[in-house]
Amino acid sequence: MKPTPFDYSAPRSVPEALALLADEDREPKVVAGGQSLVPMLSMRLARPGLLVDITRIPELGALTVDACGALHIGAAVRQARVAADPRVRADWPLLAAAIGHIGHPQIRARGTVCGSLVHHDPAAELPTAALALDARFVVAGPAGTRTVRAQDFFVATFQTAVEPDELLTEVVLPPRTGGWAFEELARRHGDFATVGVAVLLDRGHGTPEPPGVVTGARAVFCGVGSVPVRLPAVEAALTGTDVGPAALDAARDAALDGLTPADDIHASATYRRESAAHLLVRACTTAWERTR
Numbered sequence: 001m002k003p004t005p006f007d008y009s010a011p012r013s014v015p016e017a018l019a020l021l022a023d024e025d026r027e028p029k030v031v032a033g034g035q036s037l038v039p040m041l042s043m044r045l046a047r048p049g050l051l052v053d054i055t056r057i058p059e060l061g062a063l064t065v066d067a068c069g070a071l072h073i074g075a076a077v078r079q080a081r082v083a084a085d086p087r088v089r090a091d092w093p094l095l096a097a098a099i100g101h102i103g104h105p106q107i108r109a110r111g112t113v114c115g116s117l118v119h120h121d122p123a124a125e126l127p128t129a130a131l132a133l134d135a136r137f138v139v140a141g142p143a144g145t146r147t148v149r150a151q152d153f154f155v156a157t158f159q160t161a162v163e164p165d166e167l168l169t170e171v172v173l174p175p176r177t178g179g180w181a182f183e184e185l186a187r188r189h190g191d192f193a194t195v196g197v198a199v200l201l202d203r204g205h206g207t208p209e210p211p212g213v214v215t216g217a218r219a220v221f222c223g224v225g226s227v228p229v230r231l232p233a234v235e236a237a238l239t240g241t242d243v244g245p246a247a248l249d250a251a252r253d254a255a256l257d258g259l260t261p262a263d264d265i266h267a268s269a270t271y272r273r274e275s276a277a278h279l280l281v282r283a284c285t286t287a288w289e290r291t292r
């Protein structure tokens, strides 16, 4: 099948892009890497009258670390560039690892980090990594610019806090230390995750916590609901422990209790829940090792 006819525009500034997105009559749509949108056009699941290509806007191509140590990823920055960046590999290795699970090199060479976040496939790796890393989303629109926290950004399957006349201009990740792991189960290498989990653990190194125990934990799952699922009960089960067998059992039980995936054509709910709990144990063990 071929896409329905559309106009194409490549603005050179954010205000120019927003002016094009305000043209409701043409039902405009942003295109970044095109790795999700172009297949949707070809299948006629999307029928925009105008594509607004944001990859020629210089300010959206920036990948920077600010004075506070936060990582800023502009909307035109490709996934492969982020995963290969030495600053990302050193200080946000969870992000680089999550990108490594996306499709194939050709996809990552074109697809953008921000495009994956706005597209928000519930089986995608980057929304889960963004929630685990406590990302902030900078959204520009007709009323100005606003910042949205990760827990408010992902609304439902293929739906985020970004409105049709708005543009996600960058995603910001705060500085991060500690142990990490990203584990996923996929039917074939390069497929979307059947289920996946991102775990971040901090190890105490002195008072008031005795050294050698978890002082902070984050556990976020993908493929188990319409949005990335963070489970505070899992985090509580790990906090204050040395991630020994009893803590891992408690974390796994909390995941089995807290996750409520649905059956679909790819996997049963039971398979997803049990696989996710299994991956969690593996991820916690790896993340704890990496705190040393």
Ligand SMILES: Cc1cc2nc3c(=O)[nH]c(=O)nc-3n(C[C@H](O)[C@H](O)[C@H](O)COP(=O)(O)OP(=O)(O)OC[C@H]3O[C@@H](n4cnc5c(N)ncnc54)[C@H](O)[C@@H]3O)c2cc1C
Binding pocket: 029, 030, 031, 032, 033, 034, 035, 036, 037, 038, 039, 054, 075, 101, 102, 103, 104, 107, 110, 111, 112, 113, 114, 115, 116, 118, 119, 121, 123, 124, 125, 126, 162, 166, 167, 168, 169, 190, 191, 192, 193
């Ligand atoms: C064969 C194949 C395998 C893949 N495998 C995986 C996988 O395993 N895991 C995975 O997570 N993804 C996978 N993908 C999807 C890939 O990661 C896409 O690159 C990503 O989902 C979308 O990024 P993009 O830059 O290509 O966005 P586009 O396709 O250009 O846009 C996607 C959507 O987001 C909107 N959009 C994009 N950027 C912005 C912005 N800045 N502001 C507002 N709206 C915006 C567009 O309007 C569109 O609705 C795969 C894709 C293919 C073709």
